Amino acid sequence: MLTYVAAVILLIITPGPGVLSTAGFGAAYGFRPSLRYVLGLFLGTNMVMFAVISGLAAVVLSVPWLRVVLMAGSVGYLLYLASKIAFAGTRIAFIEAKSPPGIMGGILLQAINPKAYAVNTSLMTGFSFAPDNLLFEITSKVLITNAIWIPIHLAWLWGGVVLHRLDLPEATHRKINYLMAASMLGVVALALWSAARGAA
Template sequence: MITFALAVLFLIITPGPGVLSAAGVGAGFGFRTGLRYVGGLFIGTNIVALCVVTGLSAVLLAVPAVRWILMGASLIYLIYLAARIAFAGSKIGFAATRSVPGIGAGILLQVINPKAYVVNTSLFTGFPFAPENLTLELITKALILNAIWIPIHLAWLWLGVSLNRLNLSAPTQRKINFAMAASLLAAVGLAVYAGTTHS
């Protein structure tokens, strides 16, 4: 169980679309909006976990057309998020927009986020510790996963909000924007690589 918890920590704490976008929303729109967005990410990651546990994701992703549609939607959305961050000007976070990312945006990102499927598949199909009681193992894994997932994503949100409060110079803020955008684009590159090597 400790091995599983450590695997959760290392798989989730590494920068991916979820945590990076949580920081970006916090920086661009503040803690309250960011909290709603993280709430959406939380719901979305648990939807993905349910799809993995029930085998639905394996069935859907076995169809090449579905896999490529999911990959395409994910890439488009991640590039969109990266562009909004990169072109936010001297303000850290997302470019000005009439709509703010909320619960629905968080759910959408996780449902089309390749990393969410990889992480959940690795965690729920590996690291067995109660093979005699699969139901207990799955419930325990879900509880451990969420107990680690929540503070990590709240920490990234807080980081984004804190960056916005530092009153940094415009050039420094622009560099942070581009660094955050580049990180998201790196996630896009990894998604493309994973998709092409497993197709």
Template sequence: MLTFAAAVFFLIITPGPGVLSTAGVGAAFGARAGSRYVLGLFIGTNLVSLAVVSGVTAAILADDRLRTLLFFASVAYLAYLALRIALAGSKVAFIERAKPPGVGGGILLQAINPKAYAVNTALFSGFGFWPQSFAVEIALKFLIVNAIWIPIHFAWLWLGITLQRMNLPHHIQRTINIAMAASMMAVVLLAALSQA
């Protein structure tokens, strides 16, 4: 169980679309809007987990045409987000929008986030620790994943809010944006390589 918890921690804390966008929403819109967005991500990631555990994801992805279409749509959207972050200029906001993405935006992001599917597939199909009952193991995994997921995402939200309040020099803010965009593109490239 400790190995599973460690895997959850390291797979979730690494920069991906969910945590990077959480920091961005926090930097751009503050704690209240960021918390609503995190709620959407939370709902979305649990829906992805349920889709993985129930086999719905496997059934959908069994169709090569649909898998390819969904893959390219996900990559295009994440590349678009990375480009917006990189071109945000000298203001750490990661996401330039007129209004915050809200709960629906968080759910949508997780629905097309290849990292969410990869992480959940790895966590729920591996790291067995309760051979007596598959149902108990899955329930415990949901509890462990969420117990780690929630504080990590609020830590990224706090990071975004803190970076905005620091009023860093413009060149530092630009460097942060480029580093965040590069991290998101790394996720996109890893997803692309896994499809090859």
């Protein structure tokens, strides 16, 4: 279960469209006005999670080659994000906010967010800790994921607000990007380790 908790933290905290847009909205509109957008992301990520649980997870578990393909796609996407962040240079790699935040905007982003599907597929089909009681494992995973998801996204939101107020030197911007990229590589390592355990 501790491995699962570590995976959730690394998978959610690392930059993707959800957390980067959350930070972008925080920087552009402030903390309280952006909470509606975060609520939309929360609803959207749970919709994706239950879509995975109710159908995709069963397909992936029953078709080994499809599971490998999806894992490869997830790892490839995470590596792409890591490289994009690492080479962002002196600009902190937040997604720029172009319109006011709202609940529906958050839901729609998660519906088309490949990281949301990759993360939820990885979490719900991997990192097994109660293989003899699937209902307990899935219920625990949903509760653990949401308990970690909420404070992480609120922290990203607040981080966007705070970073907007600071006049950081260019070297600090680079270090922040490298740290985010390193976290993404940690997710890749965990995903590959979990896949290797499942194949053994």
